[in-house]
Amino acid sequence: MAPEPALRFANTDAEVPQSDIGRLTIHCADQPGIVAAVAGFLAEHRANIVELGQFSTDSEAGEFFQRTVFHREGLAQVLAELDRDFAEQVGKRFDMTYTFTSAATPKRVTIMVSKYDHCLLELLWRNKRGDLDMNITQVISNHPDLEADVASFGIPFIHIPISKATKAEAEAQQLELLQGKADLVVMARYMQILSAEFLNSVGCPVINIHHSFLPAFAGAGPYLKAKERGVKLIGATAHYATANLDEGPIIEQDVVRVSHRESVAELERRGAEVERSVLARAVQWHCEDRVMTFGNSTTIL
Amino acid sequence: MAPEPALRFANTDAEVPQSDIGRLTIHCADQPGIVAAVAGFLAEHRANIVELGQFSTDSEAGEFFQRTVFHREGLAQVLAELDRDFAEQVGKRFDMTYTFTSAATPKRVTIMVSKYDHCLLELLWRNKRGDLDMNITQVISNHPDLEADVASFGIPFIHIPISKATKAEAEAQQLELLQGKADLVVMARYMQILSAEFLNSVGCPVINIHHSFLPAFAGAGPYLKAKERGVKLIGATAHYATANLDEGPIIEQDVVRVSHRESVAELERRGAEVERSVLARAVQWHCEDRVMTFGNSTTIL
Amino acid sequence: MAPEPALRFANTDAEVPQSDIGRLTIHCADQPGIVAAVAGFLAEHRANIVELGQFSTDSEAGEFFQRTVFHREGLAQVLAELDRDFAEQVGKRFDMTYTFTSAATPKRVTIMVSKYDHCLLELLWRNKRGDLDMNITQVISNHPDLEADVASFGIPFIHIPISKATKAEAEAQQLELLQGKADLVVMARYMQILSAEFLNSVGCPVINIHHSFLPAFAGAGPYLKAKERGVKLIGATAHYATANLDEGPIIEQDVVRVSHRESVAELERRGAEVERSVLARAVQWHCEDRVMTFGNSTTIL
Amino acid sequence: MAPEPALRFANTDAEVPQSDIGRLTIHCADQPGIVAAVAGFLAEHRANIVELGQFSTDSEAGEFFQRTVFHREGLAQVLAELDRDFAEQVGKRFDMTYTFTSAATPKRVTIMVSKYDHCLLELLWRNKRGDLDMNITQVISNHPDLEADVASFGIPFIHIPISKATKAEAEAQQLELLQGKADLVVMARYMQILSAEFLNSVGCPVINIHHSFLPAFAGAGPYLKAKERGVKLIGATAHYATANLDEGPIIEQDVVRVSHRESVAELERRGAEVERSVLARAVQWHCEDRVMTFGNSTTIL
Known part of the structure; x- marks a missing residue:
């Protein structure tokens, strides 16, 4: 043993x-x-x-x-x-x-993901090496791409495709899968908006990673917007998901310096590094019961 | 000699x-x-x-x-x-x-300021100790408060009060004072909005320091807005002033970490430190001919 | 009142x-x-x-x-x-x-300084604008250079020259001046080594700012050593002075990124910025009773 | 294709x-x-x-x-x-x-590693997702532990055990394996000291990651030394390996803030994050022909 x-x-x-x-x-x-x-x-x-x-x-x-x-x-x-x-x-x-x-009962965590692997792999890998104490029960994705990556960690991967027509049905499937499997849901660059109905029914907190320093560049395409505005720092924000997109309580944020030289693609690469460390810290603090919300703010103790 | x-x-x-x-x-x-x-x-x-x-x-x-x-x-x-x-x-x-x-001909700089001293003093002091090569010709303020501080550096201080009624007249006075005295105007926490007419007539670049990480929290009261949104970093942005408030080309930005513990007053104190170093860097780069603008972005060489 | x-x-x-x-x-x-x-x-x-x-x-x-x-x-x-x-x-x-x-009884602080003004001015200025609550009773220097700067803040400046021959006598004078005037002594780039006798007699903590990221580059000439070693970050360390030079308990440290481009003189300029913010933070935490020492380490609460 | x-x-x-x-x-x-x-x-x-x-x-x-x-x-x-x-x-x-x-001919890279996986995995993963352009020809280790991890990337893993008695022979084997397989050798937390003979014969640059902010805490056990000294920042240094241990030209360094609260084990965890990003940046710059050495310093262009 x-x-x-x-x-x-x-x-x-x-x-x-x-x-x-x-x-x-x-x-x-x-x-x-x-x-x-x-x-x-x-x-x-x-x-x-x-x-x-x-x-x-x-x-x-x-x-x-x-x-x-x-x-x-x-x-x-x-x-x-x-x-x-x-x-x-x-x-x-x-x-x-x-x-x-x-402290002996780690939280059960379901990770939701689309095609980007960087946030997912960071969580799986930190968990595997003992740095991030949680019980990852499953990974749910709307794309099949990351199945092999998840399988190599010995964690169930469930593919639920989503289209406009099937969204309600897909969310119902997801909710069923979450029964008894989640004290926390983590959206590790899950590129679908969760409906208000899903969030009302999920019964546990949901952490999302947004690829900008919120409230700057909320919504889609933040790296393109950052390039167009000519900012000198780009960032990432981990927050609790609420029905108001990108407006839930912020848990953690960080930034990295950029210049005029980086293309949008290069901003995405640099941003990916910030995203994975910011999300990992937010999930860790949540799993250690450090994050308390009041109104739309968090207190990290 | x-x-x-x-x-x-x-x-x-x-x-x-x-x-x-x-x-x-x-x-x-x-x-x-x-x-x-x-x-x-x-x-x-x-x-x-x-x-x-x-x-x-x-x-x-x-x-x-x-x-x-x-x-x-x-x-x-x-x-x-x-x-x-x-x-x-x-x-x-x-x-x-x-x-x-x-390099032997430093730029002539007029500083505009209101009541906050931190950005002004940082520029005066760096210039005095030889770290920021420029020729500060005068300080113009809409308040008399900082006269003694400026006088101790041996630099002319001109007080031009501004009210809604007198704004056009005050700006005309300012423009007259700038004749032959400015290759650059620096708004070192000057709490008035310069009119489009002023900016069209000034004949040289104008650098402004905004007390947030733009485009987040543009407009008035950014530290209060930051507190209400519960952000984990606050910042400052130095940019060229244009007729679109807080939307001109960004020269430099930086941030500092905060938490739930800081009051709005404490955010202002911490932000003041970032403001002065960000503004000083932007002014220095401009004075060294490092900043080139194209569209709404800057290239720093 | x-x-x-x-x-x-x-x-x-x-x-x-x-x-x-x-x-x-x-x-x-x-x-x-x-x-x-x-x-x-x-x-x-x-x-x-x-x-x-x-x-x-x-x-x-x-x-x-x-x-x-x-x-x-x-x-x-x-x-x-x-x-x-x-x-x-x-x-x-x-x-x-x-x-x-x-909290209504600020600590009495004596600042010791030589010729560099940046750390001294940062403390005087933060104190004056109400950001750093302490009662600066006097500034003691082994050089006359900064007298006017200190006078403009309305604080007594005492010049005590020091040579090898007069060091013991000078320290005796300093100790006398400190009687009833210091709950804390701050060496704000005071370029003399305090003797073990002085430190034994002073009767209050002494904070020193060292211009490197200790334990790297202890001793004299840290920026030259940093240039020679080709480091990519330079830093500053605020620590309690002990009889073992540069080995007392560390209160605060910070660094700034540099490259191959900076000359030793430019490293000194950049380092000066880090020095003043690191020292100001250390003095503030001490004055707020946040720093507790045990062995050769500090706990900041 | x-x-x-x-x-x-x-x-x-x-x-x-x-x-x-x-x-x-x-x-x-x-x-x-x-x-x-x-x-x-x-x-x-x-x-x-x-x-x-x-x-x-x-x-x-x-x-x-x-x-x-x-x-x-x-x-x-x-x-x-x-x-x-x-x-x-x-x-x-x-x-x-x-x-x-x-630019179409990526450098051939051999990675040497012992038991710690974090630096190795960071390099393999960045390479796989197209962020770090190099041709990883093989991984050589003195321990068998990471074989499966490397295999999952489809890269050859060669286990060459080393003891005091077999060191010379093991290095000879390593040199043979490197024939035609390395424009660069990366020591990704390889816990053996390479002999001067090996370095003289290897015929290409060798990059090492040291788990401290050099020159502080050179040699073994840097996190323990950092804890004992009570530093407020810990760091990592990527440098070219030379016969003088931990004294070769520095390519990149970074730090992360710590406090009195972290145990040595926790310092190691936090340090691991800095190590992997510092090493990845250094390897990337080298592979992009950005690093030029002169004397004991590097110029990064």
């Missing part, structure tokens, strides 16, 4: 089993005493805080977000109990939204 | 007098033999090429741009003759637009 | 008086219950946590660091009491090193 | 056949008239200059480097003739070192 993956501590690379590592994310209206209540609860339940990120939009009347990573021996046996006790002892008092997760 | 500033060569810091350094910029339709003709002309006139930048949008039917820095002993005495000979021997043949300039 | 500076909250720019904002930094051996104890203490004392940064080198046997910013009405009246109570109720129990500070 | 790859021009993506694109690189002592002589030669031979990069270390007594990309119809038929004519008409006169190459 393969050794269990483990959390490595910063300066020492000391290891504890992943199954003893839990994460608690909370969101509520800011008010005095939240940190104390949460930390007190964890201490009483013999859970030691390993990492704590916290953010308040306003100490008087703002929104409060916290992500806590903790170490608790035998966590698997007590996780349900922790959840129940927390609701009673802390959650209700502060009217919190919260989730407990175990 | 102070020693004359000099061009430093790359690996050696060897020096030759600035007055013997010339620059030739050319623009024409691409066609075979241009580089040979220009280089041949310079060699025959005992001018040694020190730096050569060249760009063609398409070798078959494109636009050709070239910037050549050359060393010619006694340049001051022969500059007019070079110009005349070049027209006859090269310029006409290729139907070129071209200019010869001497 | 000028309005009191205030803490701006992230999304809202809402303001509370600086005098009601406190900071608590702690360091101790990691052990269960620290966060709960500290948060509980603050809640009981009606102090609301505004910002919390925390780091543990190892949850089992590591070092624990925490920085907490809190809002407490009427803080000035209760700060001494908080400090005393904390010692009894929390500090002793966990064997902590800790400090309480008020 | 697959369409021939083509050079895309900057603004237009217009295409001409790769087989009509040539590159000329020259190096000689700087002296007046070089650019004119080269450009004149090309014009007379009906070759149109598409791209020209030029660099002189000193216009009086420096070294001169030039890279010229040109378009000549029917280049394949006249390349040998061009070479011969150039020697007579230009090369001898200026005592030049020069090479003519055709």
Whole structure:
């Protein structure tokens, strides 16, 4: 049996089993005493805080977000109990939204893709070498081109062609495939617009990579638009997909310097590098429960 | 007498007098033999090429741009003759637009500013310490606030208040002040929109700094818009001012990473740092005859 | 009377008086219950946590660091009491090193400088425009060159020449000047090596800016060494000065891209830009009590 | 038959056949008239200059480097003739070192690797998708681990184990394998030191990727050393291998920001990303004849 993956501590690379590592994310209206209540609860339940990120939009009347990573021996046996006790002892008092997760249970991820391979391969490869902890359950594509690439990673590839006429039917098929297979959907340069109906029914977050520095060059053909406008940097944006195309909450962005010399084709090549690293970071943060959304913004903790 | 500033060569810091350094910029339709003709002309006139930048949008039917820095002993005495000979021997043949300039004649620059000091001070200070070779003839402002700052650099400060009612008159005053005082106008966070009439009459290029990564967040209040959209990078754009606000040819852009934590005020502070370095680079490149515009894009050589 | 500076909250720019904002930094051996104890203490004392940064080198046997910013009405009246109570109720129990500070009491800073003005001016200017909260009490220099620059900011400039023969005497003079005038000393390109005796006696931290990406090119002449080695990036390092030259704990570093084209003089010009932003960030973080040292490393919270 | 790859021009993506694109690189002592002589030669031979990069270390007594990309119809038929004519008409006169190459003849590259896959896969993948034009003839490894990965790209994988006792023999085997198979050798995290004998006999350049920002942290274990020194940026360096370990001419470097939070293992993960992009850029520039070495530095044109 393969050794269990483990959390490595910063300066020492000391290891504890992943199954003893839990994460608690909370969101509520800011008010005095939240940190104390949460930390007190964890201490009483013999859970030691390993990492704590916290953010308040306003100490008087703002929104409060916290992500806590903790170490608790035998966590698997007590996780349900922790959840129940927390609701009673802390959650209700502060009217919190919260989730407990175990670091030993990676998120189930379905990747959707068309013909471009760069974002897909980056995710598959980082996952394979252990840098990006997720459980890739399947890859769904509207083209057959990348079947062999996916097969070489031992991951199911499902080809569902889409035309204008068949779009509703194809989305229904996709939704069926997602049943029990996705805590997250990643559009890794999937070149179809998901309908509002699909997004309403999918039941889990959807991350998209847009090949520009949003809100610049939203919509189709961003590299051509960038060339025509003569910008000196091009970028990529990973965001949660919403019914408003390219307007969902931004998770991560990055840019790379270009000049007058690059053709549109060369901009696409350079942009592809940014796209894959930006998408990989966004997916990683999401899988580590670091991303919390409020309104149309994200808080990364 | 102070020693004359000099061009430093790359690996050696060897020096030759600035007055013997010339620059030739050319623009024409691409066609075979241009580089040979220009280089041949310079060699025959005992001018040694020190730096050569060249760009063609398409070798078959494109636009050709070239910037050549050359060393010619006694340049001051022969500059007019070079110009005349070049027209006859090269310029006409290729139907070129071209200019010869001497590195010993810095451009005359008028800076326009409102209340923010950061871009203005960066330009004044880099100029004073010898990093940005230009002749700042005056600073014109619609507010009196920065008078003392400018005075400490020994540069004339002219206050021309502007209201809706007086705008036409104020611009007329500005144009008069610019007579003989500007090869370049720099809007260093000048918070008024220059009228199309002003831009038509000014007779020299105008560089503006916009406090966002254009085309994202054009118009007023870009940092507030950036906060509302939840972007993860903010930027600044230096561009030539045209009658279409924030749509002129881009010279330089840069960005800095931000997160959910920064308030609009903090975004402004961080953005100010990017604004001043982006504007300083754009002005420097312009003053070194590196920026060539075609259509709505720039070529930086 | 000028309005009191205030803490701006992230999304809202809402303001509370600086005098009601406190900071608590702690360091101790990691052990269960620290966060709960500290948060509980603050809640009981009606102090609301505004910002919390925390780091543990190892949850089992590591070092624990925490920085907490809190809002407490009427803080000035209760700060001494908080400090005393904390010692009894929390500090002793966990064997902590800790400090309480008020955001309304900026650190007293003495800047030491030689002839280069860029780092000095950056600090003076950021301080003047309200971006870098510190109380610059004086500038000490071994050269008279920058006296007028400093005078224009209304800050005392003291010239203490140094030669090999007079170094001990000069350092004694400097130490006397520092009495009651420095919670921090900043070497803003001060081109003398401070003796071990000076560093032992100074009684406050000393931040130095080194003009390379340490540990590359330690010692004198880093830009010449960088040119000779043909590196493609040059950098700057802000670190706490220790008796081992250029080997103290690093606070901040940054780099800028260069090529074969830059002369040593041009590397110096580009490096100067990095130096001033790196030093400004390091001084700001120190003044905000964000930097905690352990061994030869820093933790920035 | 697959369409021939083509050079895309900057603004237009217009295409001409790769087989009509040539590159000329020259190096000689700087002296007046070089650019004119080269450009004149090309014009007379009906070759149109598409791209020209030029660099002189000193216009009086420096070294001169030039890279010229040109378009000549029917280049394949006249390349040998061009070479011969150039020697007579230009090369001898200026005592030049020069090479003519055709863009249609990609360099033959042998990759050497040990167990880490990230640099190898980046090169294989960029090559496969057409972003990095080279002819990867084989992969040689001292470990069998990556055989399947390489096989999936249809490239021969040769396993030559190395121990202290067998090193000389193994290197002899490697040299034999390289016969006719390498215009370039790339060490893509090959964890053996090549002997001076090997480097003397190999007969082509060798590019190595070092996992630090050289000259910081030369030698083994750079990420551990970086952690111990507490640096705030980690980097990677691609350089030509010489008998002096980690001291050969640097081609490209880059860095990524880190903090106190990253363990050595996490530094390795982040560093791996920088390593692969730095190595890919260096190999690409070399394959495009952009890198010229002089002394221990490179000029990238």
